[in-house]
Amino acid sequence: MRIVDLIDKKKRGLNHTKDEIDFIIESMMNGTAPDYQISAWLMAVYFKGLTEEETAYLTEAMIDSGEVIDFGALADSIVDKHSTGGVGDKVTITLIPLLAAAGVPVAKLSGKGLGHTGGTIDKLESIPNFNTKLSVKELIEQVKKINVAIASQTQNLTPADGKLYALRDVTATVDSMPLIASSVVSKKAASGANNIILDVKYGSGAFMKTPEDAVELSKLMVNIGKILNKNITAVITSMEEPLGRAVGNSLEIIESIEFLKGHIENSDVADLTYSFAAIALMKVGMYDSKSEAKEFLKELVHTGKALEKFKELIEAQGGNSEVINNYDLFELPQYKVECESKKSGYIHSIDAYKIAYACKILGAGRDKKTDPIDYSVGIYLNKKSGEAVTKGDTLYTIYSNDPDKTKIAQQYCDEAFAISYEKTAHSNLIYKIVKPKEDDDVQ
Ligand code: URA
Numbered sequence: 001m002r003i004v005d006l007i008d009k010k011k012r013g014l015n016h017t018k019d020e021i022d023f024i025i026e027s028m029m030n031g032t033a034p035d036y037q038i039s040a041w042l043m044a045v046y047f048k049g050l051t052e053e054e055t056a057y058l059t060e061a062m063i064d065s066g067e068v069i070d071f072g073a074l075a076d077s078i079v080d081k082h083s084t085g086g087v088g089d090k091v092t093i094t095l096i097p098l099l100a101a102a103g104v105p106v107a108k109l110s111g112k113g114l115g116h117t118g119g120t121i122d123k124l125e126s127i128p129n130f131n132t133k134l135s136v137k138e139l140i141e142q143v144k145k146i147n148v149a150i151a152s153q154t155q156n157l158t159p160a161d162g163k164l165y166a167l168r169d170v171t172a173t174v175d176s177m178p179l180i181a182s183s184v185v186s187k188k189a190a191s192g193a194n195n196i197i198l199d200v201k202y203g204s205g206a207f208m209k210t211p212e213d214a215v216e217l218s219k220l221m222v223n224i225g226k227i228l229n230k231n232i233t234a235v236i237t238s239m240e241e242p243l244g245r246a247v248g249n250s251l252e253i254i255e256s257i258e259f260l261k262g263h264i265e266n267s268d269v270a271d272l273t274y275s276f277a278a279i280a281l282m283k284v285g286m287y288d289s290k291s292e293a294k295e296f297l298k299e300l301v302h303t304g305k306a307l308e309k310f311k312e313l314i315e316a317q318g319g320n321s322e323v324i325n326n327y328d329l330f331e332l333p334q335y336k337v338e339c340e341s342k343k344s345g346y347i348h349s350i351d352a353y354k355i356a357y358a359c360k361i362l363g364a365g366r367d368k369k370t371d372p373i374d375y376s377v378g379i380y381l382n383k384k385s386g387e388a389v390t391k392g393d394t395l396y397t398i399y400s401n402d403p404d405k406t407k408i409a410q411q412y413c414d415e416a417f418a419i420s421y422e423k424t425a426h427s428n429l430i431y432k433i434v435k436p437k438e439d440d441d442v443q
Helices: 003-011 018-030 035-047 052-064 072-077 093-101 120-124 137-145 161-168 177-190 211-227 247-259 268-283 291-301 307-317 354-364 403-416
Strands: 079-083 104-110 148-152 195-202 231-238 337-342 347-349 380-383 395-399 417-420 430-434
Touching: 003 018, 003 035, 018 035, 018 161, 035 161, 035 177, 052 161, 052 177, 052 211, 072 177, 079 093, 079 268, 079 380, 093 104, 093 120, 093 148, 093 247, 093 268, 093 291, 093 307, 104 120, 104 137, 104 177, 104 403, 120 148, 120 247, 137 268, 137 307, 137 337, 148 307, 161 177, 177 195, 195 268, 211 231, 211 430, 231 268, 247 268, 247 307, 247 380, 268 291, 268 430, 291 307, 307 430, 354 380, 354 395, 354 403, 395 403, 403 417
Parallel strands: 079 104, 079 195, 104 148, 195 231
Antiparallel strands: 231 430, 337 395, 347 417, 380 395
16 A cells, blocks of 8 residues: 555545555554655545544544553543633643543543644643643643543554544644544543543634534534544534633633632633533433533632642642732733723624634644643633723733734734624534433434
């Protein structure tokens, strides 16, 4: 077999066999296929797609590229959650200590920023000394000891996804349904948890632009989960506007800490965190009712138990947990620029993609896979949709290390905000839930 022939085959829209997909992934892993060939194959997949069968083969090949965590009998009680990627999406960071404090073990494999979206690993690495490179043994031991661990793909865990993910990020091949599905599900299958919750996002800040596409992607992932014996629930949520007020690595960790301190109860971040956590508690059989589960979870935030668990997590992974009480211990940006509203009225919408783009310009994301990240930069939305604004009020704040980049970011942010004279109604954050049914269909 030759990689060039397989690129040509996909370019012409033909289907791969399992052996061919295995060959592509093995050649990438042993270095016989250089990045430029894999990139060309990714672009062919982007345009011609993969069938559900090919996507399942790719997922299996990526799982087989590394170790699979075996929690044994414990696997049925362990939860893993994953987002298909958004802007300001810090719900993994708020959710995992909350679940662990609730007594639900969480084993989480996460990725770095992808395309315009932020990555949980980059965000956590903004905490001084936080180590996300856990070995399989370390991850298992930490989950057994403190109920929670979070790691990036290492050489041990789905390394093929790590490589493809980095190439997709810089070759404009991220927003492809089969590539997203195989990337997400391979990581989840390798993490050893049997209860998987996926946050499948749609909207301007997501890879899927419409709820219909998000439903299709969800069904694909739930079906592949069934083939791999994983119980996947996909929750389809809106990413038209950034989640929360902070976008940028350390800014998002600070907002997550504020949630865990109980300071931002009435917010989209709190709503999604409690909804996902309640779904998880029901999935593992701890609660039958969503409202009772939420009451219990809120109590864990109000009593400080969820925050305490986050502190334990940071310390277990070598990070400086003093950041929880002293935000100045994060890397600080040189400039903080408050930008005023030029109009009075109500915030009608905030385009998540434009805010993400502005953040990338500031240095919060990568252009090339080896690019360093500036953890300190980002954008804080002083106003969110539905809120009243008076001309001259601060609409958003830019955290930056470069005055020229600040100016460009400001243009994108100004374009992102739409202000109307009247208050407009906004749709629910959760659009639909897709679960495997008892029979072979997906509902
Ligand atoms: N998250 C992933 O892990 N992979 C993707 O491809 C997209 C989002």
